[in-house]
Amino acid sequence: MLLRAAEENGLDLRQCVVIGDRWTDLLAADEAGxxxxxxxxxxxxDTYEKYRNGEYFGRWQEVEPDFVAEDLSEAVKWLLQP
Known part of the structure; x- marks a missing residue:
């Protein structure tokens, strides 16, 4: 889905950020760059606690968020900081 969106909209995915609440969101983002x-x-x-407790294995364990936000507002503020 990310690759298709990039193609249809001329996006450089290395310049994009995925904000999500599931590890699958982070995996997709990582795969797309x-x-x-x-x-x-x-x-x-729940996702964060599983990550911190080492409950993810294999590829799931290799992916690390660039930032963990309490909510969408905090995520946006982090993205907009200089």
Whole structure:
């Protein structure tokens, strides 16, 4: 989906960031070369705890968020900082 969006909209995915609340969001972002922000809202808190407790294995364990935000507002503020 990210690759298709990039193609249809002329995006450089290395300049894009995925904000998500599931590890699958971060995996997709990593595969596409995007930045990765995990928000703790929705499923994010559970996802974050599993990550910190080492419950992810293999490829899942290799992916690390660039930033962990409490909510979407904090994620956007992080992205907009100079």
């Amino acid at each position: 995007c930045g990765k922000v995990l928000v703790k809202t929705g499923s994010g808190q």
